[in-house]
Amino acid sequence: MLRRSLLRLPPLPSNARAKFCTSSTKFANRAIVYTETGNPATVLTALTYPSLPPPPPNSLNIRIRLAPINPADINVIEGVYPAKPALTGSLSPGQELTKPVYVGGNEALAEILQVGSGVEGLKKGDWVIMAKQQAGTWSSARTVDASDVIKLPADTLSEVNAATITVNPPTAYNMLRDFVELGEGDWVLQNGANSAVGQAVIQIAASRGLKTINFVRNRPDIDALKKQLSDLGATHVLTYDDLSDKALSRTVKQWTEDRPIRLMLNCVGGKPTAQMTRFLGTDAHLVSYGAMSKQPLALPTSAFIFKNLVAHGFWQSRWYDTHSRAEREALMHALAALKLKEPEHEIVTVLGWMSDVEAKEKNQKTRDSA
Ligand SMILES: NC(=O)c1ccc[n+]([C@@H]2O[C@H](COP(=O)([O-])OP(=O)(O)OC[C@H]3O[C@@H](n4cnc5c(N)ncnc54)[C@H](OP(=O)(O)O)[C@@H]3O)[C@@H](O)[C@H]2O)c1
Missing domain, CATH: 3.40.50.720 (NAD(P)-binding Rossmann-like Domain)
Known part of the structure; x- marks a missing residue:
C-alpha cells in the first residue's frame, strides 16, 4: 500500500544560530521554502528563522506538529496547480527576510503555543488545522490569525489522522x-x-x-x-x-x-x-x-x-471556499467520528542539529520516495 510521508520540523535547540547571522537572535524554527516554481528537487530549500515573538491581538502562535506531503503539494511547487501560496516576506513577525519566499505545504496538524489578546474559544495546547488554503505548513511554527485555524474535537483523533484530515x-x-x-x-x-x-x-x-x-x-x-x-x-x-x-x-x-x-x-x-x-x-x-x-x-x-x-x-x-466556517467545523466533527484508519505513512523528522543543506536533502529524499 502507498505510504504517505509526513514532515516533522521540530523546533531547533534554543542556542541555534543561523550560519549567515552574527546577531544574538535565537533561530528556533525551520521551514521548507522556495522562491520560484519548478522541479521540487531543484527549487526547494530549507530556511532557519527566529523564534516567534508573542502573537499580536486576535492571533496565535502555533507549532506545526505534522504536515503531509500530498500529490497536490508537489504540483503547487511545480507551478501547475491552480491554488497558489502567497509570497511571504517574514516568517517571524518583525524579522524581515532578505528575499520573500513561498513556504511549502497546505495541510497539517498544529498545536496552539500562545494566544493573543481578543482570541475566544481557543487556548494553549488545543489541536488545530488550517482553515486557509496553502498555509505554508512545512514549517516548525507560525503566527496566524485566529480565524485561519479550526479547532479539532479533543481526544478523538491520532496525530496522523488529525494531520491528514483536511484534504x-x-x-x-x-x-x-x-x-x-x-x-x-x-x-x-x-x-x-x-x-x-x-x-x-x-x-x-x-x-x-x-x-x-x-x-x-x-x-x-x-x-x-x-x-x-x-x-x-x-x-x-x-x-x-x-x-x-x-x-x-x-x-x-x-x-x-x-x-x-x-x-x-x-x-x-x-x-x-x-x-x-x-x-x-x-x-x-x-x-x-x-x-x-x-x-x-x-x-x-x-x-x-x-x-x-x-x-x-x-x-x-472549492468546497472550503464556498462553505461557511460552521459547515467546515461540522465536516471535521463528522470525519473525526468516523474513526478512519490511519493512512500508511512514514514520519520524516528534520532534526534540529541538521544544517539547512542537510534538511533540504532529507526533504528531497522523502519526496523522491513518496
Ligand atoms: N479534487 C480534490 O479536491 C482532491 C483532493 C484530494 C486528492 N486529490 C487528487 O486525487 C489524486 C489522489 O490523491 P491521493 O493523495 O489520494 O493519492 P495517493 O495516495 O498518492 O495515490 C495515488 C494514486 O494514483 C495512482 N496512480 C499514480 N499514477 C498512476 C497512473 N499513471 N495510472 C493510474 N493510476 C496511477 C496510484 O496507483 P498505484 O498504486 O498503482 O501507483 C494511487 O492509486 C491526486 O491526483 C490528488 O491530487 C484531489
Missing part, C-alpha cells in the same frame, strides 16, 4: 454525499482505489452500508493489496487489466443484482476510466477529482445520450 477524507466524504443520494445497499464504482482518497471512500462507504467496486493497477503483490482494501471494507477489487474481460459486465450485474450503479469516482483518467463507465446505470454521476495518469478523459458519447450520464469535477478547495 483526503473530506474529499471522499463529500463526493459520496453531494452528487447523488445513495442508500444502504447502493453501489459505488471507483478507480485509484488504493490512493489515500480511495481508501477513505472505501471506509466511509462501508460505514454507510454502501458497496464498492474498486479498480487498481495490477502489480506482482496484487493479492496482498486486494486483501488490504477488502479489510478496509471494499466489496470487490479489480485491476484495469480485468476491463478487457468481456464477461465482466455480466459479473458486475450479478454482484449488484441489477441494481444500477449511480456514482463513479475518478482520480486517474485515460482509457480505463472511460471503459469503466460501461458498468454505470442510467442517470449516473461520474465525479472526477484527479488525473493521476495525466491522460485526457474521452467518454463514450452514447453514455450521455442513452444513459443520461452526468460528468462533474470536484475540488475540495
Whole structure:
C-alpha cells in the first residue's frame, strides 16, 4: 500500500544560530521554502528563522506538529496547480527576510503555543488545522490569525489522522454525499482505489452500508493489496487489466443484482476510466477529482445520450471556499467520528542539529520516495 510521508520540523535547540547571522537572535524554527516554481528537487530549500515573538491581538502562535506531503503539494511547487501560496516576506513577525519566499505545504496538524489578546474559544495546547488554503505548513511554527485555524474535537483523533484530515477524507466524504443520494445497499464504482482518497471512500462507504467496486493497477503483490482494501471494507477489487474481460459486465450485474450503479469516482483518467463507465446505470454521476495518469478523459458519447450520464469535477478547495466556517467545523466533527484508519505513512523528522543543506536533502529524499 502507498505510504504517505509526513514532515516533522521540530523546533531547533534554543542556542541555534543561523550560519549567515552574527546577531544574538535565537533561530528556533525551520521551514521548507522556495522562491520560484519548478522541479521540487531543484527549487526547494530549507530556511532557519527566529523564534516567534508573542502573537499580536486576535492571533496565535502555533507549532506545526505534522504536515503531509500530498500529490497536490508537489504540483503547487511545480507551478501547475491552480491554488497558489502567497509570497511571504517574514516568517517571524518583525524579522524581515532578505528575499520573500513561498513556504511549502497546505495541510497539517498544529498545536496552539500562545494566544493573543481578543482570541475566544481557543487556548494553549488545543489541536488545530488550517482553515486557509496553502498555509505554508512545512514549517516548525507560525503566527496566524485566529480565524485561519479550526479547532479539532479533543481526544478523538491520532496525530496522523488529525494531520491528514483536511484534504483526503473530506474529499471522499463529500463526493459520496453531494452528487447523488445513495442508500444502504447502493453501489459505488471507483478507480485509484488504493490512493489515500480511495481508501477513505472505501471506509466511509462501508460505514454507510454502501458497496464498492474498486479498480487498481495490477502489480506482482496484487493479492496482498486486494486483501488490504477488502479489510478496509471494499466489496470487490479489480485491476484495469480485468476491463478487457468481456464477461465482466455480466459479473458486475450479478454482484449488484441489477441494481444500477449511480456514482463513479475518478482520480486517474485515460482509457480505463472511460471503459469503466460501461458498468454505470442510467442517470449516473461520474465525479472526477484527479488525473493521476495525466491522460485526457474521452467518454463514450452514447453514455450521455442513452444513459443520461452526468460528468462533474470536484475540488475540495472549492468546497472550503464556498462553505461557511460552521459547515467546515461540522465536516471535521463528522470525519473525526468516523474513526478512519490511519493512512500508511512514514514520519520524516528534520532534526534540529541538521544544517539547512542537510534538511533540504532529507526533504528531497522523502519526496523522491513518496
Ligand atoms: N479534487 C480534490 O479536491 C482532491 C483532493 C484530494 C486528492 N486529490 C487528487 O486525487 C489524486 C489522489 O490523491 P491521493 O493523495 O489520494 O493519492 P495517493 O495516495 O498518492 O495515490 C495515488 C494514486 O494514483 C495512482 N496512480 C499514480 N499514477 C498512476 C497512473 N499513471 N495510472 C493510474 N493510476 C496511477 C496510484 O496507483 P498505484 O498504486 O498503482 O501507483 C494511487 O492509486 C491526486 O491526483 C490528488 O491530487 C484531489
